[in-house]
Amino acid sequence: MGIIRIAIGIIIGLIVLLFLLKSNKIHKKQGLLIATVVVVLVCTLLAFIPFENAFITFPTAEKSFNYFHGKNMNVQIVLDGEVSSFVLAGDNSKHTIQLVPKTNDGWKIARGTDSKKVLHKIIDDYSVTIYRYKNSQDYFVSVVNTKSGNIEITDNCDSKFHTLDYKNEALKETFYSYHARIESYNDSYCLIIDDKEIPLHKTTE
DSSP states (O other), X not given: OOHHHHHHHHHHHHHHHHHHHHHTSSOHHHHHHHHHHHHHHHHHHHTTOOGGGXXXXXXXXXXXXXXXXXXXXXXXXXXEOSSEEEEEEEETTEEEEEEEEBOSSOBOOOOGGGEEEEEEEEETTEEEEEEEETTSSOEEEEEEESSSSOOOEEETTOXXXXXXEEEEXXXXXXXXXXXXXXXXXXXXXXXXXXXXXXXXXXXOO
């Protein structure tokens, strides 16, 4: 969420608490409860308003991502588009994906509403998701193989896929996911998995 957002929420909460206590209309415990609710509400609302973008630019997509989440997560994949970067972070099977906006000078803070899932399908043993940043031409695809074992994956526009693996200690098996920036997403787009074509045609959005 960001330290600045939390600090602003706490300051506003303290102001509300002092005002309530000075009014002598409620008890201290009630004032603390109301102030806590105000802090939570303010921090939640500010999470959707990246006001820091007016004065902060990050040197990497990773730094922007970690600032937004308020902690240093294990960033494993970064894929650059024209106006955004796809960032995947986490450990083992627990991952967070975010599309981070970029400018000529660096990266800004993302808003969750700017990242769209334009397609999500379960096909055979594969979970396929296509992401888009706002209304741009930045499209990214993620393919998760729900069965253990590596696969050969390409698409019909020569996108470069990056492989991520994690070992399930309980099952003693290794699972894989694959991620790429789609170089040209159109109405003839398809994945090729182990020589099998999987149509994922672009539709009107």
